[in-house]
Amino acid sequence: MAWTEKDVPDQSGRLAIVTGSNTGLGYDTARVLAGRGAQVVMAVRDTAKGEAAAARIRQLTPGATVSVQKLDLGSLASVREAGAAMAAAYPRVDLLINNAGVMYPPKSTTADGFELQFGTNHLGHFALTGLLLPNLLEVDRSRVVVVASIAHNIKAKIDFDDLTWEKRKYDRVAAYGQSKLANLMFAFDLQRRLAAANAKTIAVAAHPGVAATELVRHIPGASLPGVNWISGKLLNTAEMGALPTLRAATDPAVKGGQYWGPDGFREMRGYPVLATSSKQARDVAVQERLWKVSEELTGVTFPV
DSSP states (O other): OOOOGGGOOOOTTOEEEEETOSSHHHHHHHHHHHHTTOEEEEEESOHHHHHHHHHHHHHHSTTOOEEEEEOOTTOHHHHHHHHHHHHHHOSOOSEEEEOOOOOSOOSOBOTTSSBHHIIIIIIIHHHHHHHHGGGTTTSTTOEEEEEOOGGGGSSOOOOTTOTTSSSSOOOHHHHHHHHHHHHHHHHHHHHHHHHHTTOSOEEEEEOOOSBOSGGGGGSTTTTSTTHHHHHHHHSBOHHHHTHHHHHHHHOTTOOTTOEEEEOSGGGSSSSEEEOOOOTGGGOHHHHHHHHHHHHHHHOOOOOO
């Protein structure tokens, strides 16, 4: 039987932090969690858009508890500030959903000089997770959900000699693939460390397939007439794309280290089932090297 948002169990009494939740997959993830009774913190770069999104959720679910936290994952200073604020405000965190991301932008860097996709998609979330993990560790059934992508298979390699693309001609597809491979490796490595520490928290990964959201705005031709209609026929909607994340976050049967995605052709669309990760993503030696480099680049260490 297809798993839908109706299968999300009651979330009353739980607190969920969802990054990038003012639009797209993040918004629908926050909408469903709030609708099931969770207290939802929408961690977003643009707080005006975040407040508008929160208002829509309250309108859909009167009485929903939704708040907005400013978070720019492209700035480690912002990540530290937001992490400290949320850690102080929410001693108990049940769900941290690392959803926000950028895809295929022109070559640019974060405030700290990292290539934008790697710096935002991976390093920003790595740092945020490290700062908030102490608030999850003693919470039963708590989870860190990392949103990866089927793009972890496309031109993807962790190039430790040139993570910032200063030595090579910039390839935004390969750069995105590297960032999403890093996301998946982070989730797997985090789960291994949590299990070794006998933590109550688990780490799970998910991907939306190919979803028609604002994330694809940098793809050439995305704004041409008729593209939206075609996308609607071929790609997952944001509502469907959010289902693997929601299942990873809430299904009681989910286990740490799993990877969830759509059940359709090449995992591009459909209902959430266990997905397939590349052999490269499971390389423990590279995972551990990436972890060490990520700690060095962000200055954030983990309690596991």
